[in-house]
Every structure is written in structure tokens, then in C-alpha cells.
Amino acid sequence: MFSVMGGTMKAPDFDYLRPATLDAAIALLASSDGDAMPLAGGQSLMPMMNFRVASPSALIDLADLAELRGISRDGSSIRIGAMTRYAELAASAEVMAALPLFGMALPHIAHDAIRNRGTLGGTIALGDPAAEMPALALALGAKIELAGPDGTRVIDADEFYLGYYETARAPDELIVAIHYPVALSDHRFGFHELTQRHGDYALAGAVVARTAQGHRVAFFGVADRPLRLPALEQALNTNPDVQSALHHLSAIAFTGDVKASAATRQRLAAVALTRALQGMTQ
Amino acid sequence: MTRTVAIDLTVNGERITASVPSRLNLVDFLRNDLGLTGSHVGCEHGVCGACTLTVDGVAVRGCLMLAAQANGCTVTTVEGLSDQGLSTALQAAFTKRNALQCGFCTPGMLASALAYVNAGGTDDRDAIRAHISGNYCRCTGYQAVVEAICDTIKEART
Numbered sequence: 001m002f003s004v005m006g007g008t009m010k011a012p013d014f015d016y017l018r019p020a021t022l023d024a025a026i027a028l029l030a031s032s033d034g035d036a037m038p039l040a041g042g043q044s045l046m047p048m049m050n051f052r053v054a055s056p057s058a059l060i061d062l063a064d065l066a067e068l069r070g071i072s073r074d075g076s077s078i079r080i081g082a083m084t085r086y087a088e089l090a091a092s093a094e095v096m097a098a099l100p101l102f103g104m105a106l107p108h109i110a111h112d113a114i115r116n117r118g119t120l121g122g123t124i125a126l127g128d129p130a131a132e133m134p135a136l137a138l139a140l141g142a143k144i145e146l147a148g149p150d151g152t153r154v155i156d157a158d159e160f161y162l163g164y165y166e167t168a169r170a171p172d173e174l175i176v177a178i179h180y181p182v183a184l185s186d187h188r189f190g191f192h193e194l195t196q197r198h199g200d201y202a203l204a205g206a207v208v209a210r211t212a213q214g215h216r217v218a219f220f221g222v223a224d225r226p227l228r229l230p231a232l233e234q235a236l237n238t239n240p241d242v243q244s245a246l247h248h249l250s251a252i253a254f255t256g257d258v259k260a261s262a263a264t265r266q267r268l269a270a271v272a273l274t275r276a277l278q279g280m281t282q
Numbered sequence: 283m284t285r286t287v288a289i290d291l292t293v294n295g296e297r298i299t300a301s302v303p304s305r306l307n308l309v310d311f312l313r314n315d316l317g318l319t320g321s322h323v324g325c326e327h328g329v330c331g332a333c334t335l336t337v338d339g340v341a342v343r344g345c346l347m348l349a350a351q352a353n354g355c356t357v358t359t360v361e362g363l364s365d366q367g368l369s370t371a372l373q374a375a376f377t378k379r380n381a382l383q384c385g386f387c388t389p390g391m392l393a394s395a396l397a398y399v400n401a402g403g404t405d406d407r408d409a410i411r412a413h414i415s416g417n418y419c420r421c422t423g424y425q426a427v428v429e430a431i432c433d434t435i436k437e438a439r440t
Binding site for chain 2: 009010011012013014015016017018039042043046047050051058059061063087107110111112113114116117197198199
């Protein structure tokens with residue numbers, strides 16, 4: 001994930017605060033001038049702090065906020081509290097039934113010990129370009145519910161990811177829950193990612209949701225943020241042969257780094273998409 | 283100051299109260315403050331699995347959890363494994379199969395393997411390999427580790 005090596009591997013000093021309510025947590029964030037960070041599961045934030053990529057003045061631990069917990073279904077939508085851990089998602093029959101993509105993606109998110117602590121809201125908020133859940137949110141057309149000093153707002157996942165670890169969440173806002181449309185019987189889903197080792201961050205990954213409205217395809221691990229390509233989706237709607245759509249991948253500004261060049265990533269994105277489409281749910 | 287946090291937790295069956303720096307992670311607290319050096323510290327960013335231990339019944343990375351976050355939790359390290367379901371059988375199988383050489387990964391490997399066998403994991407080798415893929419071993423090539431976990435599951439069934 002990060003290439004900053006050498007030197008200390010301990011987090012810098014910070015204030016640890018553990019508010020009991022959502023309002024108290026937001027007040028703490030608002031009074032910190034943007035220097036405090038919310039602590040959800042900590043499975044990405046702790047490494048970032050140990051590498052000193054992140055050095056917040058304070059951590060606001062969200063562990064005690066009942067407002068950020070719970071899974072509830074309201075007709076055609078399922079609402080998942082931000083502090084729901086990956087292991088809880090995998091253990092929820094309701095989530096597995098409503099969101100088949102979760103069952104496909106969760107085994108690829110790190111390892112059991114990480115999934116026991118990591119949270120949905122944490123990964124959605126961090127916006128790691130190689131993480132699975134932000135891409136799932138895009139492919140599924142999820143909505144993100146945020147709470148801040150001025151109340152709550154709901155934003156489309158499509159408008160949430162702005163750049164490299166950059167999201168539409170203001171520093172004094174917290175993700176309360178994520179809302180997903182429940183899968184209908186005629187919806188089909190595909191997921192594939194390519195990694196160096198099982199559980200590693202993806203070098204390239206593709207998520208496909210096919211509904212009566214057509215394809216939604218999200219990529220992760222390929223660029224500075226998770227993204228969709230409307231032209232590629234339109235091409236798949238017109239012609240289901242993936243080969244005829246792959247040239248649209250060149251619209252992506254592919255990441256090139258020590259693990260894979262931009263050209264390799266473009267090739268891997270094509271492979272991931274092809275395999276995701278081949279493995280669509282029946 | 284909030285840079286020092288009072289914690290009250292249970293470690294290997296013993297109640298512990300302490301005042302810890304906010305930045306202190308759980309595995310460093312266990313090793314340096316409590317002298318429980320069985321849990322090892324490898325990569326310190328959640329990749330190698332050497333610090334894997336059990337908190338409230340599930341395996342976690344000791345380097346990715348603050349001691350402050352363990353307030354109110356029940357922690358089990360390799361030193362306290364003896365009463366954890368199949369742990370005795372698992373440790374015996376590791377010995378019998380020579381599922382370790384230098385031993386650095388072993389406490390974390392046992393914590394991960396124990397979570398798998400106690401959760402009713404099957405003796406499917408691919409499933410076992412996927413489960414322990416977050417625990418690096420640089421000696422065994424994993425084969426003996428997989429055999430030991432398989433043995434434990436098969437013996438528990440008979």
C-alpha cells in the first residue's frame with residue numbers, strides 16, 4: 001500500500017477521545033480545525049499512522065456510537081450502519097441475500113483478522129483507490145448518509161470520490177450509514193480482482209452490476225480513485241461481447257508504480273473485466 | 283490529558299488495569315508492560331500476521347489495535363491458549379508435524395488456525411491456505427502447517 005519504509009514504525013502522539021454519541025463525536029471533529037480524524041476499525045488508519053503518512057492531533061474513536069450500527073431493510077433499499085465490521089457483513093444473511101456482490105467481494109478483503117475489525121464506513125470514507133467496497137458502492141449506485149454540524153445529508157457514491165484518498169466528506173462530517181438498492185431477481189453481478197497474493201490490495205479489479213437499466217461497471221486499483229466508465233457501460237449494453245468494449249479502458253489514467261506499470265494495469269483491468277463478466281451470477 | 287488513557291481489561295483470564303499512552307498499540311502493551319512476549323511484532327502494519335491474537339473471541343492484529351481500544355475487552359495471547367477449545371490439540375499437531383522452524387510466526391499462526399478450527403472450518407486444504415494467507419511463515423513453506431490444521435480437524439471429528 002505505502003512505500004514509505006525505514007525509520008520508526010510507531011504512530012505519532014495523539015489525543016484519544018471516545019465520545020458516547022454521534023453529536024458529541026461531530027462536535028469534537030468540528031472543534032479540531034480538521035486536525036482530528038475519526039477512528040473506525042483502524043485497519044488502514046493504524047498502518048498509515050505507523051508509517052506516519054497520517055498524523056492526526058486526535059483520534060475520535062467511533063466504537064461507542066450506537067447511531068453508526070445496525071442493518072435494516074426498507075423495501076427496495078438496505079441501510080448498513082457505518083461501523084458494521086466486514087465479519088458482521090459476511091455473517092448477515094440479510095446482507096448476503098440483498099447484496100450478492102458483498103459475498104463475492106468480502107473474501108478478497110485482506111484476511112480474517114483484518115475483517116474482524118475493519119468497517120464498511122471506514123473503507124468507504126478512506127477512499128483507498130485499490131479497496132473493494134468503494135467500487136461496489138459505485139457499481140451498485142449506493143448512497144452515502146453523512147452527519148455533520150448542520151444535520152445530515154445523503155450523497156450518491158458517484159459524487160463521493162474526488163481524487164487520491166479524497167472524498168466529498170467534510171472533515172467535520174461522519175458517515176452514518178450506506179444505503180444500497182436491494183438486488184432483484186433479474187439482476188446479475190460479477191466481481192474479479194487480480195492481486196499478487198490472496199488478500200493483498202488489487203492491482204486491478206472490476207465490479208459489474210447488470211439490471212434492466214443496463215450495466216454499471218466500476219474499476220478499482222487502476223487509478224487515483226475508484227471509477228466508472230459510462231462509455232464502456234453503454235458499449236456493453238449495446239454489444240455484450242467484452243472485446244468490443246475494451247478500447248474504452250484507454251480513457252482511464254492508469255496508475256504506474258513499483259508493482260505494475262500503467263500498461264500492465266490496463267491489461268489487468270481488461271482481464272478483470274472479462275473474468276467478472278464470465279463469472280456473472282446466474 | 284487524553285494522551286494517557288486508563289484501561290481495564292482481561293488478559294489470559296486475569297483482570298488488568300493500567301494507564302497507557304494513547305499511541306501504544308495492544309501488542310506492545312502486552313509485550314512491554316505485561317511481559318507477555320509470546321505475541322511477536324513483525325511488520326507493524328497488519329501484513330505479516332505475527333502479532334495475531336484473540337480479542338473477545340475473534341482473531342485480530344495486535345499491531346492494528348490500540349491498547350486504549352481494548353478497554354473492556356477480553357484478550358487471549360499464546361500464553362493463555364490452554365483453555366481455548368481445540369488449542370491443546372492444535373499445539374500438539376504443530377509439534378507432531380514440525381509445523382514450525384524458527385517459531386517467529388507460530389503464536390500468530392496458532393491464533394489464526396484456532397479461529398478457523400473453532401469456527402468449524404473444514405479440512406479443505408485450499409480453504410485452510412486461504413485462511414492462513416494472512417500469516418507469513420518464512421521457514422516451513424506452509425505445508426506442515428496445513429497438515430497440522432488438517433490433523434486437528436480430522437481428530438476432532440473422530
